[in-house]
Amino acid sequence: MAALLLGLLLFAMQSPTVPSSGPLTDTEGPPVSPSPVGNGTVCHPNGTVQQLPRVLIIGVRKGGTRALIEMLSLHQSVAAAQNEVHFFDWESHFQKGLPWYRSQMPFAYPNQITVEKTPAYFTSAKVPKRIHQMNPDAKLLLILRDPTERVLSDYTQVFYNRLQKHKRYQPIESVLMKDGVVNLGYKALNRSLYYVHMQNWLRYFPLESIHLVDGDQLIRDPLPEMKKVEHFLRLEPQINASNFYFNKTKGFYCLREHGRERCLHDSKGRAHPRVAPAILQKLYQFFHQPNRKFFELVGRTFNWK
Secondary structure, eight states: OHHHHHHHHHHHHHSOOOOOOOOOOOSSSOOOOOOOOOTTOOBOTTSOEEOOOSEEEEEOTTSSHHHHHHHHTTSTTEEEOSSOOOTTTOHHHHTTOHHHHHHTSOEEOTTSEEEEEOGGGTTOTTHHHHHHHHOTTOEEEEEEOOHHHHHHHHHHHHHHHHHHTTOOOOOHHHHHEETTEEOTTOHHHHHTOHHHHHHHHTTTSOGGGEEEEEHHHHHHOHHHHHHHHHHHTTOOSOOOGGGEEEETTTTEEEEEETTEEEOOOTTTTOOOOOOOHHHHHHHHHHHHHHHHHHHHHHTOOOOOO
16 A cells, blocks of 8 residues: 555656636637647646647737736646747757757646747748648737837847857947937847738738737737637637736736636736937838838738827
8 A cells, every 4th residue: 555655646646737718619610720749749647738829929029919828828738848949940949840849848638729829920920831831720919019119129238148158239319320310230120020921921821820019019908908819710719807917116017816816927018118209200110111011911000100
């Protein structure tokens, strides 16, 4: 008897930590079906497996992808990968093949959907075709912010990264402007030309497979945006107001789950550098036409300056 109890204890200690399970329901047609378990899949006695993601958060960088996947992971039917895998945009990873990609996914129950997020996917020209080849029925989440705000957040992240590594950095005015006009050579500006990249995605996926999340609204009032995500993914409504609380110290919403509270990393929500109003106005003017093209492309408008 003692040996049996010891064996059960050892088994419990070796079992992997897995997300809680919850049923996928049919709110508007059949739910996203589980991916078949292929060769190389690691199975565990508790019934969990590593499966290829059926939902991908494809971007944008500094648009709120981390907040989105953390909020989505509140749902019991979601198993979220915690790291950015960069499988489809980094050749060194892509060459390892789908079995390696699957091995980077969290352990999930068969009735859960696995979600991966890598914001660099949106602006990489080769990624849409590669994801389509993996799964033409994949569901894609694209979270967007005001293009000018996204550029400033992009700069802020690079600024702090260089500051922490004791490296030199360029003042924001010198990267935004060149000879008195908007610096088209600044990569962060290109990332905010949403219509250019969206055109490439629509070559492989119908607009119905891509859900646009308003990143500015997610910051101000997360619940309505998350209810739309639940509906798009045909998930049973579970995320509710009790899952969010406003942290006055940090200045943004944090999460509450099963009595536990957690906020995003301190690197999130950093204050942007001050930019001269005249330069800001030039950025707003620069993005006006690209924004209009994007609105026409997706049949929707956003409250951007």
